[in-house]
Amino acid sequence: MKILVVGSGAREDAICKSLLKNDDNTVFCAPGNDGMKLSGIKTISINEDEFDHLTNFVQTNNIDYTIVGPEEPLVNGIVDFFKERKLKIFGPNKLAAQVEGSKTFTKKVMADANIPTAKYREFTDLESAVEYLTVEASFPTVIKADGLAAGKGVYIVQDLNEALEVVSELLDGHKFNTKRVVIEEYLDGEEFSLMAFVDHKRFYPMPLAQDYKKIFEGDKGPNTGGMGAVCPVNNISDDIRQMAIDQVLKPFVHQLYQEGIKYTGILYAGLILTKDGIKVIEFNARFGDPETEVVLPRLKSDLSDIFVKILNHKKIAEINWETKGLNLGVFAVSKGYPQQPIFGSLGKVADFKNCPLTINFAGVRKQDDELISNGGRLYLMQTRADSLSHAQADIYQNLQRMNQENIFYRRDIGKNSI
Structure with a gap:
C-alpha cells in the first residue's frame, strides 16, 4: 500500500515506523522532518494545513489512504475536505473533532452519557x-x-x-x-491514558499508557507537550482498565453515535483514578503524543490492515499486543523549553544513525552532517525491557552519549510505573 501520514512530530514518526513493519507499504509523511529520512520515511514538503496540495499529492501519486496525526487539521476539517473529493482518510470529521476542539462540547457529551468528570464552569x-x-x-x-x-x-x-x-x-x-475558558475542580489521583481505534459504534482499546507533562523531575514546573511516556502502566490494574473501558470509552462512543456523530479514527481519553473512582480529564481526537511512541511498538498486528478495515467499516476479529515487559520513551527537548527554547546543534547525523535504540524525531532539521534543533521537543528515545529499571538504564545511558549542549530531559520518566 501507498500511505500518506500528515504531521511532522515524533508521533507521526512512530506511526510511519509501525506502518513500515509491513515491507509491502510505502509511507510518505507531509511535511515530516529531516530526522525521519534517516529511517527511510519519504517526507513531502507540504504543510498539514495545505489541504489542496495534500489532496493533489494523494490523487497524483495514487495514495491508498491518508492518516492524520495532529489535532489542528482535524479540527479545521481536513477529513471533510478529503471525503468531498472521494479520498480515503483516517480520522474524525470536523463535527466529531470537536471532542478535542471544544471542551464545552465534550463536557456536554459526558454529562449526557453520565460519564464522571470534574465539576466545571465556563466563561467568555x-x-x-x-x-x-x-x-x-x-x-x-x-x-x-x-x-x-x-x-x-x-x-x-x-x-x-x-x-x-x-x-x-x-x-x-x-x-x-x-x-472561552473552562474552570474546573482539581482532581487528585493517578493519571493514565487510554486510546482506542473507533469505527462508529465499534471500538478497539489499546494498552494503557502514562505520559509526563511537567517539565521537571517530580512533576514540577509548567506543562509541556509531554516529556516522556511508559506503556503499560504497572500501577493501574487490569480491573481498572476494564472499568475505564466500561464506564468511559463505551458510553462516550455510544453517546456520540446516538447524537448522529459517526466517529471514525482514534479516540484518546485522559483519565485519573481518584478516591471516588475513575474520572475524565480530557478527550482528544487523535493519537496521544508521546503515548503513541510507546504504545505502537507493542502492536503485533499489522497497523495498515487495521486502518483499512476501519475505513471500510469491517469488524476486526482481534488486535494483538505485546504482553511482556514495558516500553519507555524519554523526550530530549531544547533547553529553555517550553517558554523560550534555545536552538543549536544536536550532534552528528552519524550519532543518531548509530544509536542502538529507536529514535522518533520531532523538531529537528539537517544542516550539513549535523542535526539542528528546530522546535521545543526534539526527539524521543524509546526502548523495550523486562523491567522499568532496565529500560531506564538503557535509555539514560544512550541519551548521555548524545550531544548534551542544547538538550534537556527528565531523568525520572516511568517513576509511577513500579
Missing part, C-alpha cells in the same frame, strides 16, 4: 471569571483554554493571584487565541 468574559475565582472557587483549581493549545493550555493554579494572572492571559491577552 474576564469580569465573570474573576468574580467566580474570587467568590466561589477553591484552590488548587484547574483553568483550561477552550480550544487547541498544543498540550499547554491547562493550568493548575494554587491560589487566587495565580488564577487571576492566568485568566487575564487567556481572556484578555487571548493566548492560544482563547475566547
Whole structure:
C-alpha cells in the first residue's frame, strides 16, 4: 500500500515506523522532518494545513489512504475536505473533532452519557471569571483554554493571584487565541491514558499508557507537550482498565453515535483514578503524543490492515499486543523549553544513525552532517525491557552519549510505573 501520514512530530514518526513493519507499504509523511529520512520515511514538503496540495499529492501519486496525526487539521476539517473529493482518510470529521476542539462540547457529551468528570464552569468574559475565582472557587483549581493549545493550555493554579494572572492571559491577552475558558475542580489521583481505534459504534482499546507533562523531575514546573511516556502502566490494574473501558470509552462512543456523530479514527481519553473512582480529564481526537511512541511498538498486528478495515467499516476479529515487559520513551527537548527554547546543534547525523535504540524525531532539521534543533521537543528515545529499571538504564545511558549542549530531559520518566 501507498500511505500518506500528515504531521511532522515524533508521533507521526512512530506511526510511519509501525506502518513500515509491513515491507509491502510505502509511507510518505507531509511535511515530516529531516530526522525521519534517516529511517527511510519519504517526507513531502507540504504543510498539514495545505489541504489542496495534500489532496493533489494523494490523487497524483495514487495514495491508498491518508492518516492524520495532529489535532489542528482535524479540527479545521481536513477529513471533510478529503471525503468531498472521494479520498480515503483516517480520522474524525470536523463535527466529531470537536471532542478535542471544544471542551464545552465534550463536557456536554459526558454529562449526557453520565460519564464522571470534574465539576466545571465556563466563561467568555474576564469580569465573570474573576468574580467566580474570587467568590466561589477553591484552590488548587484547574483553568483550561477552550480550544487547541498544543498540550499547554491547562493550568493548575494554587491560589487566587495565580488564577487571576492566568485568566487575564487567556481572556484578555487571548493566548492560544482563547475566547472561552473552562474552570474546573482539581482532581487528585493517578493519571493514565487510554486510546482506542473507533469505527462508529465499534471500538478497539489499546494498552494503557502514562505520559509526563511537567517539565521537571517530580512533576514540577509548567506543562509541556509531554516529556516522556511508559506503556503499560504497572500501577493501574487490569480491573481498572476494564472499568475505564466500561464506564468511559463505551458510553462516550455510544453517546456520540446516538447524537448522529459517526466517529471514525482514534479516540484518546485522559483519565485519573481518584478516591471516588475513575474520572475524565480530557478527550482528544487523535493519537496521544508521546503515548503513541510507546504504545505502537507493542502492536503485533499489522497497523495498515487495521486502518483499512476501519475505513471500510469491517469488524476486526482481534488486535494483538505485546504482553511482556514495558516500553519507555524519554523526550530530549531544547533547553529553555517550553517558554523560550534555545536552538543549536544536536550532534552528528552519524550519532543518531548509530544509536542502538529507536529514535522518533520531532523538531529537528539537517544542516550539513549535523542535526539542528528546530522546535521545543526534539526527539524521543524509546526502548523495550523486562523491567522499568532496565529500560531506564538503557535509555539514560544512550541519551548521555548524545550531544548534551542544547538538550534537556527528565531523568525520572516511568517513576509511577513500579
